[in-house]
Amino acid sequence: xxxxxxxxxxxxxxxxxxxxxxxxxxxxxxxxxxxxxxxxxxxxxxxxxxxxxxxxxxxxxxxxxx
Amino acid sequence: xxxxxxxxxxxxxxxxxxxxxxxxxxxxxxxxxxxxxxxxxxxxxxxxxxxxxxxxxxxxxxxxxxxxxxxxxxxxxxxxxxxxxxxxxxxxxxxxxxxxxxxxxxxxxxxxxxxxxxxxxxxxxxxxxxxxxxxxxxxxxxxxxxxxxxxxxxxxxxxxxxxxxxxxxxxxxxxxxxxxxxxxxxxxxxxxxxxxxxxxxxxxxxxxxxxxxxxxxxxxxxxxxxxxxxxxxxxxxxxxxxxxxxxxxxxxxxxxxxxxxxxxxxxxxxxxxxxxxxxxxxxxxxxxxxxxxxxxxxxxxxxxxxxxxxxxxxxxxxxxxxxxxxxxxxxxxxxxxxxxxxxxxxxxxxxxxxxxxxxxxxxxxxxxxxxxxxxxxxxxxxxxxxxxxxxxxxxxxxxxxxxxxxxxxxxx
Numbered sequence: 001x002x003x004x005x006x007x008x009x010x011x012x013x014x015x016x017x018x019x020x021x022x023x024x025x026x027x028x029x030x031x032x033x034x035x036x037x038x039x040x041x042x043x044x045x046x047x048x049x050x051x052x053x054x055x056x057x058x059x060x061x062x063x064x065x066x
Numbered sequence: 067x068x069x070x071x072x073x074x075x076x077x078x079x080x081x082x083x084x085x086x087x088x089x090x091x092x093x094x095x096x097x098x099x100x101x102x103x104x105x106x107x108x109x110x111x112x113x114x115x116x117x118x119x120x121x122x123x124x125x126x127x128x129x130x131x132x133x134x135x136x137x138x139x140x141x142x143x144x145x146x147x148x149x150x151x152x153x154x155x156x157x158x159x160x161x162x163x164x165x166x167x168x169x170x171x172x173x174x175x176x177x178x179x180x181x182x183x184x185x186x187x188x189x190x191x192x193x194x195x196x197x198x199x200x201x202x203x204x205x206x207x208x209x210x211x212x213x214x215x216x217x218x219x220x221x222x223x224x225x226x227x228x229x230x231x232x233x234x235x236x237x238x239x240x241x242x243x244x245x246x247x248x249x250x251x252x253x254x255x256x257x258x259x260x261x262x263x264x265x266x267x268x269x270x271x272x273x274x275x276x277x278x279x280x281x282x283x284x285x286x287x288x289x290x291x292x293x294x295x296x297x298x299x300x301x302x303x304x305x306x307x308x309x310x311x312x313x314x315x316x317x318x319x320x321x322x323x324x325x326x327x328x329x330x331x332x333x334x335x336x337x338x339x340x341x342x343x344x345x346x347x348x349x350x351x352x353x354x355x356x357x358x359x360x361x362x363x364x365x366x367x368x369x370x371x372x373x374x375x376x377x378x379x380x381x382x383x384x385x386x387x388x389x390x391x392x393x394x395x396x397x398x399x400x401x402x403x404x405x406x407x408x409x410x411x412x413x414x415x416x417x418x419x420x421x422x423x424x425x426x427x428x429x430x431x432x433x434x435x436x437x438x439x440x441x442x443x444x445x446x447x448x449x450x451x452x453x454x455x456x457x458x459x460x461x462x463x464x465x466x467x468x469x470x471x472x473x474x475x476x477x478x
Contacts, residue, residue, distance in 0.1 A: 046171050049169075050170055053416070
């Protein structure tokens with residue numbers, strides 16, 4: 001089972017909490033933009049949930065595929 | 067006149083079941099309600115729109131009124147919440163001090179402790195001929211849990227609970243005795259001060275250690291530290307009490323539900339989410355328009371108050387097909403707005419969900435059933451259209467024999 005991550009770029013203010021909470025999934029590109037992997041495995045969901053919770057602008061969505 | 071009137075008038079039937087009033091409010095769309103001097107926002111999409119735009123819609127009046135300006139020279143000034151009424155960037159900065167204690171993974175680690183506390187509370191009901199689920203369970207468990215998560219030393223929990231009860235009740239009762247409030251505030255502040263002074267410099271999972279570290283780093287004053295603890299204590303208390311109480315009321319209202327959940331515990335999480343959706347402990351909060359804006363096609367002038375109804379959004383047919391029905395397998399079960407949304411989304415949501423689920427699991431484990439001794443459609447509700455929950459749930463309980471409890475436990 002996998003899950004899908006999306007970040008609302010209009011809401012994101014690049015606080016970087018997600019990069020700290022789930023560095024395997026979120027990172028800053030050389031130009032400072034947020035980059036992230038859209039498909040994450042079961043073992044990464046907990047870290048993404050933490051990132052989602054910590055995001056000060058609540059820009060992260062996580063949906064589980066069947 | 068707004069359909070909100072019966073709620074503002076604190077009509078018991080409306081408070082117990084506000085669904086009818088909310089349906090009318092959604093049909094009306096965004097409108098000004100003179101009863102509360104605010105624009106009522108009741109549709110799901112409009113509620114989300116307001117909550118997502120904290121720049122336009124400030125949280126400084128979340129509880130309805132504005133606080134008097136801070137006066138550091140007056141030590142007797144009532145403590146002001148640090149998170150609830152602040153806006154970004156200040157809000158984000160303060161929240162980051164304690165945020166990490168409340169992440170889903172940190173909270174999940176508390177489950178065995180929360181279960182132990184819930185079992186202890188439920189087992190104390192065993193020999194009572196009649197119990198009140200609110201007084202004897204729902205009002206007691208949350209403060210024990212939040213004390214533990216805050217990091218109150220075990221030997222102080224009893225005293226802490228006493229203060230907590232006084233502080234919570236004085237918050238709920240805005241006309242409370244100011245002298246008494248000052249005394250409790252002083253005693254509580256003194257206690258938190260001693261805990262902070264004795265802090266050993268180690269930041270662990272406890273919230274108090276994180277607050278102590280922030281104070282040492284100059285991010286919080288001593289008064290702010292105390293305010294922070296009070297805020298988390300209050301926020302995690304009455305709301306969770308209401309949530310647990312409402313879940314029990316739902317079990318009583320739906321014949322067969324108790325047995326169905328007992329037979330298939332995998333349905334319990336879905337039940338908890340439905341309980342939160344249908345009986346959100348906070349039905350609505352206020353916002354303040356910082357600029358001219360438009361919500362749901364209606365112009366909102368700068369300086370207007372908005373009353374944002376999570377409880378109504380949670381019952382909007384557009385977002386929730388087959389809405390009034392409690393369904394245990396909704397695909398979007400957790401997407402309700404009981405915890406709000408956006409930057410101010412409830413910091414304790416994971417803890418509330420954990421407590422809500424564990425207490426139901428423990429009840430199903432320990433009891434073979436219960437019977438309310440009051441009519442479920444006449445249960446008394448708290449006199450507030452913001453906070454929502456029954457204030458009394460008198461019941462007789464049937465405990466399983468200890469052997470049966472072990473069998474259920476083993477089957478899990």
